[in-house]
Amino acid sequence: MHFRGEGGMAQELTTLASLLTREEVLSAYRLMLTSRRVDDKEIQLKQHNLVFFQISGAGHEAVQVAAGLHLSPRKDWFFPYYRDRALMLTLGMTPYQMFLGSIGAESGPDSKGRQMPSHWGMRALHVASSSSPTGTQCLQAVGFAEAGRYFLALEQGIRCAEVAEDEVVYVSLGDGTTSEGEFWESLNTACNKKLPLLYLIQDNGYAISVTVDVQTAGGSISKLVRSFPNLGVYEVDGCDFLASYATLAEAVARVRSGEGPVLVHAHVVRPYSHSLSDDERLYRPEWEREQEAQKDPLRRTAKLLQEAYGVSAEELSQLEEEVNREVNAAAEAALAEKQPPPESWPLWIYSPEVDPTSEAFATEPKFEDYAPKTMVDLLNACLRDEMARNERIVVFGEDVADASRDEVLSEVKGKGGVFKVTYGLQRLYGSRRVFNTPLAEANIIGRAIGMAMRGLKPVAEIQFFDYIWPAYMQLRNELATMRWRSGGDWSAPVVVRVPIGGYLKGGGPYHSQSGEVLFTHIPGLRVVMPSNALDANGLLRTALRCDDPVIFLEHKHLYRQTHNKAPYPGPDFMIPFGKAAAVREGEDLTIITYGATVVRSLAAAKLLAEEGVEVEILDLRSLAPYDWEAIARSVKKTNRALVVHEDCLSFGYGAEIAARIADELFAYLDAPVRRVAAKDSFVPYAPELEDVVLPQVEDVYRAAKDLLAF
Structure with a gap:
């Protein structure tokens, strides 16, 4: 010294x-x-x-x-x-x-x-x-x-x-x-x-x-x-x-x-x-x-x-x-x-050049191989395709590489993430583009911001949503504000991939958290949460091609489910943000949901159909922005609304949807707006307790019956 x-x-x-x-x-x-x-x-x-x-x-x-x-x-x-x-x-x-x-x-x-x-x-x-x-x-x-x-x-x-x-x-x-x-x-x-x-x-x-x-x-x-x-x-x-x-x-x-x-x-x-x-x-x-x-x-x-x-x-x-x-x-x-x-207040909150909600991001799938694939498979395929298309994409996080040391790649099968979403990418694109980081979430996101400011397209993985909190300062005060606070001079279009959610039978309080509302509340971030493999592929590609930071939430329970598989849709399939999917048509009640509660809502709707009730189900897919036009159109048709989500009920994401329906669609309602969500608790390890805390099919069914009785 x-x-x-x-x-x-x-x-x-x-x-x-x-x-x-x-x-x-x-x-x-x-x-x-x-x-x-x-x-x-x-x-x-x-x-x-x-x-x-x-x-x-x-x-x-x-x-x-x-x-x-x-x-x-x-x-x-x-x-x-x-x-x-x-x-x-x-x-x-x-x-x-x-x-x-x-x-x-x-x-x-x-x-x-x-x-x-x-x-x-x-x-x-x-x-x-x-x-x-x-x-x-x-x-x-x-x-x-x-x-x-x-x-x-x-x-x-x-x-x-x-x-x-x-x-x-x-x-x-x-x-x-x-x-x-x-x-x-x-x-x-x-x-x-x-x-x-x-x-x-x-x-x-x-x-x-x-x-x-x-x-x-x-x-x-x-x-x-x-x-x-x-x-x-x-x-x-x-x-x-x-x-x-x-x-x-x-x-x-x-x-x-x-x-x-x-x-x-x-x-x-x-x-x-x-x-x-x-x-x-x-x-x-x-x-x-x-x-x-x-x-x-x-x-x-x-x-x-x-x-x-x-x-x-x-x-x-x-x-x-x-x-x-x-x-x-x-x-x-x-x-x-x-x-x-x-009137200049909204300038630069989001990119003025690239609108990921536009029709430019609405493309049709081109199926060549109709073999159904899991959400993990199609997320991996999207990353593989986009990395071939764009040399500025780099993928990193804890354990995302096949191996930290290149010299052992020939001797091992490879890690590729704890859920295998990034498996094989390092072998394809090299350690300069796919690499492991220290076990430090702020490190991952802070570095990603700097890379994006320089012109790279970082895809940063936070291994579990439960451990994202050390990075919250970087996400809230840095990533989300960069374009706005610089008057458009700088931007950081990072994609942050995060496994989220429960229904794991043994995940406990530190591997089952939801909390998406803590990100949808932040201007400047796009927040996405697909419920099936096809949507995951199309929405991730939109995230990788848009010019805003995206929090891409991947429900762990849905990674390898058979009910949500889909064929590979081709290398250019995209879904615009802010466009809900009508996964079931109906006339009597609208259920607005996303993530792992989509399939539970569908199961409840099936039970109701046996009783002569037809429920319409909207899968939001994109949480910020969300598809208000689709919600309004459906509620005007059915005159009843039920919002279903996995996170806690109080102060949850559904509160915003319910409040807006009550505010703007009151004249069309024949019943109060109802919410079904997790209890205001942490997610327990014991399976029987987990079932009580998280919303189940029966909870959705009962809430729908109550609304229909008005």
Whole structure:
């Protein structure tokens, strides 16, 4: 580990000063000063209620400018965090553009009024869209770097134009964020794969009010990570511009040489509160704040310019006046800009170019072999076909490969997923396209987001729905929001395959969960849940060809059932999202259902038919969006509605359908809207208890009889 900075010898200062000319250091100081003055101006505007949030990069300017001077917005890529104002200025963002973000202007380059200020994102500068959750960007940076390596390996004719062989993927964070698991998961993968990542840890000693000794074991993140293989570790006084410049030169050179990732631990200060929503005087003593003020990078760089480069106090004063004028003019110009028009609110929630609900995704099956195949078979066939069609598709997750090591493939049958959905794909397409991941769900989804941002089409598998929750932050706050929060500049059309559901006789509470409503509630996600093999094949192909993120729920109980088999429909069969299937026609009652309760509803309908009652059954197939037109048409015909699903009754998916029917179709109803669902319980291991908790044929039958009695 290397350390440069405070306390260094005069000889080192002389050596470092020789690295840069007077003009270069003056230019760097101007960037630092501009960054601080933009912070100051935003604070002033916030006090006059002209901007609505402010978080500063004060105290971090020197190391950020040093990093920016060694990196290129033309070939390197950036996953910054909210304090990286000076870095953004160094890359080419202007104060005017920053103020557009501050006021939430429609013309703001980072998000068009959708993101808070300092949540950087500019595709033109290779800056990925940032979000507020800390540490999530680390895994996305890893996936982005992996995708760059993937594209380099492809043939010249289909290479991505924006990949450089010696590129660096920069990711920055505060020391507090290094407590997040996603940081450690990213470091594990980056080191294991020797990815070209530059981690810049900007340690100002505080995570809001939590001190570094509470935050980090031993008080030093660089000491903690020294044992990671293939990781270069540097420590520097980040308030010392020359030391930071020299350290970043070595660090960036190491990454560009292909030696693997580098972590630079920069000690900086925080002269302002965490944000304007915080008051550091509540928890920091005055003597500590005064002591830190002596380390301020602006003060130290001004002193350096005077003592080592002969810049006069008058020159520095003149420079400050120029910067103040430029910043004030930029703020005034930005304040004249308009905020987004109210009608623009839905823009970029979903892809404006590709509509997976359209007729373009409605194709007829072309059966050549009429041998019936299971849902597992036809899911596998769809992946096989689409991977042949699109070289950008990569498949990964826990145990999805036939084997983690290529050299044993000739000796083993192969795994291919715990349910065999991905069996044989690695043998067909190689380990670059089908591979195993660590047992870490956030790692899987975070990397998938980064890959998709770069242009790959990741198909990420979460082995069981029950274990998806470590990835929920990435799914809810990152994947779903990416296109919207960046004003359409970035997108992440990931397909997340997830086995779900119960009726397993022994699955218990941790292999039988449903919970699809927790994803259908999230704007930006498409959520699909087929009930049979043919639909699974067509809907998965739509997911793979659409441009939005898709949560593709595969019911485990239905994987190998005989009742839902179908012949192979050919390599171009698709089913549009948001189109329900009428699996049974009827006049007396409408059942709206999906997943494993479709076959149970059909069984109940058969019993009712013996009594002279004809039930119409709609299989939604797609849960977000869902086919309201089909529901309305059917309920208007039958005048009765029963919603059936496997998840818990209270606050469940059926509540939305039932409420909308009652709201919009009340005049057509001859009976209340009824729901049949699981009891508000976890799914037990004992089969008899499981049968009681999950909805059965008899439950559907009785509910239908009650409705028919009105």
